Amino acid sequence: MNKPEVLWEITHKCNAKCIHCISGAGDTRNNELTTEEALYICDQLAECSKAIHLLGGEVFLRNDWKKIIERIHSHGMYYSIVTNGIALNREKIKYLKNTGLKNIGISIDAGTAEVNDYIRGVPGLYNKVFEVMDILAEEEMKFTVISTFNKLNIHQVDLMLGNMINSPAKVWQTQGAVAHGRMAKDLALNEFEFYILSLFLSVAKKKISEDILYIAAGHDQGHFSKVIPHYTVHEKWEGCYAGKATFGICSNGDIQGCLCMMSAEDFVLGNVKEKPIKEIYDVENFCSWNHRDEKYKTLKGFCKDCEHGYQCLAGCSSIATALTGTVGENPQCHHRIETEWKTKQPANEFEYLFKELTGGFVDKNGNVFLASGNMLTKSLISKLNLDAHQQKLLSYISNV
Numbered sequence: 001m002n003k004p005e006v007l008w009e010i011t012h013k014c015n016a017k018c019i020h021c022i023s024g025a026g027d028t029r030n031n032e033l034t035t036e037e038a039l040y041i042c043d044q045l046a047e048c049s050k051a052i053h054l055l056g057g058e059v060f061l062r063n064d065w066k067k068i069i070e071r072i073h074s075h076g077m078y079y080s081i082v083t084n085g086i087a088l089n090r091e092k093i094k095y096l097k098n099t100g101l102k103n104i105g106i107s108i109d110a111g112t113a114e115v116n117d118y119i120r121g122v123p124g125l126y127n128k129v130f131e132v133m134d135i136l137a138e139e140e141m142k143f144t145v146i147s148t149f150n151k152l153n154i155h156q157v158d159l160m161l162g163n164m165i166n167s168p169a170k171v172w173q174t175q176g177a178v179a180h181g182r183m184a185k186d187l188a189l190n191e192f193e194f195y196i197l198s199l200f201l202s203v204a205k206k207k208i209s210e211d212i213l214y215i216a217a218g219h220d221q222g223h224f225s226k227v228i229p230h231y232t233v234h235e236k237w238e239g240c241y242a243g244k245a246t247f248g249i250c251s252n253g254d255i256q257g258c259l260c261m262m263s264a265e266d267f268v269l270g271n272v273k274e275k276p277i278k279e280i281y282d283v284e285n286f287c288s289w290n291h292r293d294e295k296y297k298t299l300k301g302f303c304k305d306c307e308h309g310y311q312c313l314a315g316c317s318s319i320a321t322a323l324t325g326t327v328g329e330n331p332q333c334h335h336r337i338e339t340e341w342k343t344k345q346p347a348n349e350f351e352y353l354f355k356e357l358t359g360g361f362v363d364k365n366g367n368v369f370l371a372s373g374n375m376l377t378k379s380l381i382s383k384l385n386l387d388a389h390q391q392k393l394l395s396y397i398s399n400v
Contacts, residue, residue, distance in 0.1 A: 003050040004281070007248040007259050010038065010054055011062040016084045017121030017182075018109075020148050022260055022318075024181035025057045032251045035064045037273060039071050041249065044277045046075035053080045055105075055259075057251065060087040066095075073099045080105065082146070085129045086122060093132075093139050104143040105173070106132065110152075111159025119152055130167065137168035144216070145169045149197060150177040150187045155392050157197060161204055165213055174201055175218035176332070178260060179322040188322075192354055193393065195337050198222050199357070200396040202231035203366040220316040224308050225334035229362050239295070239313035240327075243269075243287020255280050257287035260318035289327060290317065298328035302336050350390040353381075357397075368397045375399055 011032060014025035033041070045052055052072055059065055059081050072079050081096070082105035096104070106129055110116035113126035136143045145167075147153075147160060164172045176194065179185040189197065198221055205215040206229055216233045223237040242257030249255055253272040261267045269287060270280035280286070288294055295313045299306075301324075303314045312333075314320045320330035330336075338358040346352040359371030368376045376398045381391060 002245075003048060004244070005051040005053065005246045006045055006049045007053045007055060007246060008041070008045075009056060009249065009251045009259055010059055010065065010068060011057040012251045013061045014057040014084070015061060015086050015122070016058070016125070018084075018107075019119050019121070019152070019187065020109075020150055020177035020183040022178055022181040022183060023057075029250070029252045031253075033253055033272075035067060037253065038064065038068050041272055041277065042068060042071040042075065044272075045072075046077055048278050048281065049077075051078040051080070053082065055082040058084055058087065060092070069096070069099050069101075076100075078102050082106075084120065084122070084125070085132045086125065088132045088135075090135050090139070093135055093141060097139055097141055102142065104136065104141060105146050106136075106143055107146045107148070108160070108163075109148055111156030111163055115153055115156060119150075133168050142171075143169070144171040144173050146173045146175070148175050148177050149189060150183070151189065151193070152187060154189060154193050154197060155389075157200060158396055165208070169213065171214045171216055173216045173218060174221065176220050176319070178220070178318050180260065180318065185322075191331065191337055192350075194222070194332055195228075195334065195354075195358070196393045196397060198225075198228050198231075198334060199362070199368065202229045203362060203368065203397060205229070205231040206362070206366040220319050220332070222332065222334035223312060223315060226338060227358060227360055227362065228334055237312060237315075239292065239311065240290055240315070240317040242290050242317055244290065247281060247287070249277075257290055258318060261321060295327065298326070300324075300326060300329040302331075302333075302340070303329045306335070308335060349384045350386050350394075353384065353394065367399050 012025050012029040013027060079101065080103040081101060085106045108116060108129055109119045116126040117123050145164060176189055177183050177187065179188050201215055201217055215231065217231050219232060219234055221232050247255060247257055248259030249272065254268045255270050255272060256267050296310050299309050299314060303309055314328055315330040315333055317327040319332050320327050323331055341355045341358040346355050356370035356372060360369045362368055370376055378398045381394050381398055
């Protein structure tokens with residue numbers, strides 16, 4: 001058995017109310033794991049996994065979180081934590097450092113306190129997270145800032161980038177909000193916002209030295225573009241990792257290939273209270289829905305006939321399910337957008353320019369060019385009949 005990385009939701013309880021929370025965290029789940037059960041999981045994972053990533057809910061709201069961490073540390077395992085930062089202070093950070101924590105993921109979801117705290121449902125959290133980042137840097141702890149994009153913060157992506165560059169952060173993980181859990185579908189990015197955000201982040205990655213800020217775009221950020229420079233954490237996309245390189249453990253003991261699909265009971269593969277982890281994971285049909293040949297047969301629509309279909313397998317399964325109700329088709333795809341806009345008829349000047357973008361290119365200096373060969377400039381944008389939203393989006397990727 002190849003040893004996977006495990007994402008473990010140790011509690012569903014949370015002291016934030018993030019608008020985009022994929023699990024709808026807040027209250028404790030019914031029948032969450034006891035301390036004894038959680039410690040037994042630690043012992044099992046020491047034998048069958050290579051890394052544990054602890055998340056919630058909020059990790060620090062579980063009363064026995066120290067016992068869990070100490071058991072993991074006793075096995076010498078790599079582990080990380082994702083937290084909203086509310087409960088973090090210097091004392092906890094020193095403790096985590098002394099118990100072998102390798103990385104902390106902490107969220108910032110806007111460029112201003114007003115928008116961030118509205119999205120995350122906690123007044124004062126934005127400033128608190130920046131204070132925590134200073135402490136983490138002082139204690140020489142590695143950390144990653146995680147930002148999830150939706151319609152509420154897309155207009156602050158430039159502020160967010162500037163804030164990251166001017167902060168102690170060295171790694172910025174970006175991802176799109178998925179319409180599962182508490183996330184409303186009408187807050188998800190549309191194809192224009194998704195594609196332009198990807199262009200912005202890819203150009204930023206091209207221009208900014210990794211010594212200053214490493215932009216780590218998630219696997220949901222699109223693949224196989226002929227226009228957008230490669231900028232995701234995957235050098236080569238080979239399809240959804242669920243059940244292959246990773247699996248997830250829910251706070252009630254359910255095991256799934258991916259915790260981002262926890263809202264769908266069809267994806268539960270067993271429960272650690274009923275059977276040892278190895279007996280659930282180390283079987284031929286584990287996460288069979290994501291086996292390459294089986295999943296390839298389920299591809300639909302554009303993905304079914306796509307030249308990258310067998311390799312890509314419809315991209316991120318969580319996003320595919322949220323957008324289409326199936327793991328076999330995913331409209332949030334750079335290649336699909338570029339291909340479909342070759343034949344689409346623009347309805348307005350913004351769509352005309354967008355079509356030009358999807359057939360353009362980015363030069364070695366990070367300048368964006370249209371299919372016509374013209375550089376996308378602020379002067380060009382100012383001459384078009386665009387609304388404020390469209391102007392703002394295009395300004396992120398335009399040149400002087």
